[in-house]
Amino acid sequence: MTAGAETTSAQPAVESARARQPRSSSTSPSRSVGSAASTAKQASPTFIHISEQPFTLQNWYKHISWLNVTLIIVIPVIGCTFAVFTPLQSKTAILTFVYYALTGLGITAGYHRLWSHRAYSARLPLRILFAAFAGGAVQGSIRWWSAGHRVHHRFTDTEKDPYSVRKGLLYSHIGWMVFLHNPKKSGRVDITDLNADPVVRWQHKNYVLVLLSMGFLFPMFIAGLGWGDWKGGLIWAGIVRLTVVHHATFCINSLAHWLGDQPFDDRRSPRDNFLTALVTFGEGYHNFHHEFPSDYRNAIRWYQYDPTKWLIWFLNKIGLAYDLKTFSQNAIQQGIVQQRQKKLDRWRARLNWGVPLEQLPVMEFEEYQEQAKTRALVLIAGVVHDVTNFIGQHPGGKALIQSGIGKDATAVFNGGVYDHSNAAHNLLATMRVGVIRGGMEVEVWKMAQRENKESTIKSDSNNANIVRAGSQATRIQAPIQGAGAA
Numbered sequence: 001m002t003a004g005a006e007t008t009s010a011q012p013a014v015e016s017a018r019a020r021q022p023r024s025s026s027t028s029p030s031r032s033v034g035s036a037a038s039t040a041k042q043a044s045p046t047f048i049h050i051s052e053q054p055f056t057l058q059n060w061y062k063h064i065s066w067l068n069v070t071l072i073i074v075i076p077v078i079g080c081t082f083a084v085f086t087p088l089q090s091k092t093a094i095l096t097f098v099y100y101a102l103t104g105l106g107i108t109a110g111y112h113r114l115w116s117h118r119a120y121s122a123r124l125p126l127r128i129l130f131a132a133f134a135g136g137a138v139q140g141s142i143r144w145w146s147a148g149h150r151v152h153h154r155f156t157d158t159e160k161d162p163y164s165v166r167k168g169l170l171y172s173h174i175g176w177m178v179f180l181h182n183p184k185k186s187g188r189v190d191i192t193d194l195n196a197d198p199v200v201r202w203q204h205k206n207y208v209l210v211l212l213s214m215g216f217l218f219p220m221f222i223a224g225l226g227w228g229d230w231k232g233g234l235i236w237a238g239i240v241r242l243t244v245v246h247h248a249t250f251c252i253n254s255l256a257h258w259l260g261d262q263p264f265d266d267r268r269s270p271r272d273n274f275l276t277a278l279v280t281f282g283e284g285y286h287n288f289h290h291e292f293p294s295d296y297r298n299a300i301r302w303y304q305y306d307p308t309k310w311l312i313w314f315l316n317k318i319g320l321a322y323d324l325k326t327f328s329q330n331a332i333q334q335g336i337v338q339q340r341q342k343k344l345d346r347w348r349a350r351l352n353w354g355v356p357l358e359q360l361p362v363m364e365f366e367e368y369q370e371q372a373k374t375r376a377l378v379l380i381a382g383v384v385h386d387v388t389n390f391i392g393q394h395p396g397g398k399a400l401i402q403s404g405i406g407k408d409a410t411a412v413f414n415g416g417v418y419d420h421s422n423a424a425h426n427l428l429a430t431m432r433v434g435v436i437r438g439g440m441e442v443e444v445w446k447m448a449q450r451e452n453k454e455s456t457i458k459s460d461s462n463n464a465n466i467v468r469a470g471s472q473a474t475r476i477q478a479p480i481q482g483a484g485a486a
Contacts (some may be wrong), residue, residue, distance in 0.1 A: 004255035058310075068177045071138060072246055079239025092223050092232040099136070099219050100241045101281075107145075107249055108281045108308040115194060118145040119296035119325050120171075120312055126320040127199045128376040136214030137245045141204040143194050150189040153293055156268050160187035165269050173247075173254035201410060215242060245290030248279050256286035264291040264335040265343065272304065282306030291335055292327040300332065321409040348466070354429035357383065361434045372406035377433070379408045381474045413474065425474050 050062045088096075110130030112121040122130070131142060139145055148162050155161045162181070165172040194200045203210055223233025227420045260273025270290040277284025277298070282305055285298040315321035360383070363371075368384055371377055375389040378401070387394075387401060394401045396418065404412055411426075413420055420428075470480035 002465055006387075008217050039239075049184070050180055052182060060098050063179055065178060065180050069209050070178060070476050072174065075239060076243040076246070079235055080243060081237050083240050086231055086235045088236055089227070089229050089232055091157040091227050092229050092236050095219060095223055095226075095233065096237040096241045096321070099237050100245060102133045103137040103214075103241070104245050104248060104281050105308060106130050106132075107139060107245070108283055109311050110134045111139070111142055111145045111202070112149065112283070113296055113308065113312065115142050115197075115200065116149040117293050118193065119294050120316070120321050121323040122315070123320050123322075124199070125195070126315060131199050131203045132210065132214055135203060135207065135210035136218065136242075138211055138215045138242055139246070139249060140400050141210075142197075142200045143191065143204040146194055147189060147191050150191070151187040153189045153290065154189055156270070156290065159185060162186065163253040164323040165254065169258055172257060173250045209364045222388065251276055252280050252283045252286065256280070256284055260284070260287070262287045262339065264288055265341055266339065275367070277305045282308045288332075294325050295327045296324045297326065351432050353426075354432045357432075357435060360384075360432055363434045365436050365438075368434070369406050377406045378400070379436060380428065381410050383432055383474060384436065386427055386433045388432055390431065410474075428474055 026366070050059070054058065055063060105128075110127075111134050114122055114127075114130065131296070134142070140148075152161055152163060157164055157166050163172045163176040168175065216234060219237035220230055220233040222235055224230035234250060253275045256271060256273065257269040258271065259276060260271030262271055264287050268290060270286040272285045272287045274284065274285070282298050285300075285304060285306065288300065289295075289298050296312050297306060297309045310322055312324065316324055363384065365379075368377060368379060375386060376391055378385050378387050387405075391398050391401055400417065412418075
């Protein structure tokens with residue numbers, strides 16, 4: 001199947017409209033200006049793309065995508081400057097807000113969740129509306145935008161990610177569109193489904209017309225014909241609105257990879273953040289989205305702000321949208337549990353659980369008794385503990401703990417005199433200094449490890465020991481008389 005010509009991600013507004021002839025069913029959203037001359041140059045083995053050359057006073061302007069700079073910087077600056085001198089009428093203000101929502105949701109519900117991720121299907125009238133209103137956001141054609149976004153998901157945080165946050169927050173927000181990029185370093189993705197959609201093909205072919213008419217002329221004519229505010233319609237509902245939509249969308253590439261929590265996975269940069277969701281029509285729950293990209297939702301809790309999800313749900317109820325995709329609750333809960341476990345493992349690693357039993361020196365019982373004459377050593381469940389610095393702090397008094405020095409205090413510690421608390425067992429573990437050769441409980445534990453039976457110590461994701469409450473090595477249900485006990 002053929003597709004439109006390759007487009008350049010440095011040209012989000014009009015470069016995609018230059019493509020007219022079909023060439024390939026996969027695309028690499030390159031950010032360099034496409035032309036026959038530049039293609040011929042790049043074929044030369046000695047050619048070095050401008051992005052690979054250092055900035056100098058002589059070539060700095062060659063690094064810039066001036067078309068993009070005009071559309072996302074120059075026009076917004078001029079429009080916002082004129083806005084200072086252009087009164088904002090109440091009707092124009094309402095139009096500005098409504099058209100901001102329509103074009104913004106056209107991007108999030110249309111370009112993003114419908115065409116980029118196929119999270120649901122839409123009837124022809126809805127696809128036409130999304131193509132028109134999202135075109136008014138002036139962010140490139142459906143084909144260009146969706147191809148680039150698929151590359152972003154496939155190569156997140158790598159050199160092939162067109163707006164990788166690893167290259168800097170400002171770069172991921174706007175810099176990737178300002179500076180030219182070597183197309184040979186861009187990733188490739190399959191867009192045969194986009195090429196098969198007649199709405200996508202028509203909009204891509206006629207994108208300059210869509211950009212001008214829906215980005216500027218449509219709001220100007222609504223305000224002009226409606227209540228005579230031609231200038232206000234162009235400045236406020238056109239350019240100022242466009243500027244806000246631009247940066248709201250850009251925040252998905254930057255802030256959504258910078259601020260917030262990572263409840264599902266932290267191997268890559270996407271994050272969940274309510275503030276980001278607030279300015280991006282619900283796209284701020286980005287950690288969830290990158291883990292479950294084909295889910296039509298970004299927010300899965302009823303209280304989380306995701307107007308794009310609500311819109312898709314409503315469109316489904318009235319028959320314009322169908323086949324809404326969701327990941328299984330089991331898969332989502334698995335991700336949550338695994339990520340929480342990773343966080344627990346990091347927390348656990350910062351705590352002192354005592355020297356692991358397998359790393360402790362082994363001593364004979366007689367050696368233990370001899371050393372107990374010079375320091376306060378207590379034997380519990382085959383493990384030797386140095387309680388010298390704890391005697392004065394023992395809640396049960398000095399006498400009781402001193403009576404166990406040089407002896408096997410297993411039974412005393414485990415209910416013979418007092419059944420010590422979980423905290424007491426954890427504290428005792430930090431005082432380990434050795435194990436007794438032939439200590440029965442320790443030998444039983446070692447045997448269980450060798451036979452892969454259920455044991456009291458397991459490893460976490462950092463290969464560190466996990467000690468469960470109530471399963472410490474010193475805790476036994478039925479104390480056994482230890483070797484040499486008094």
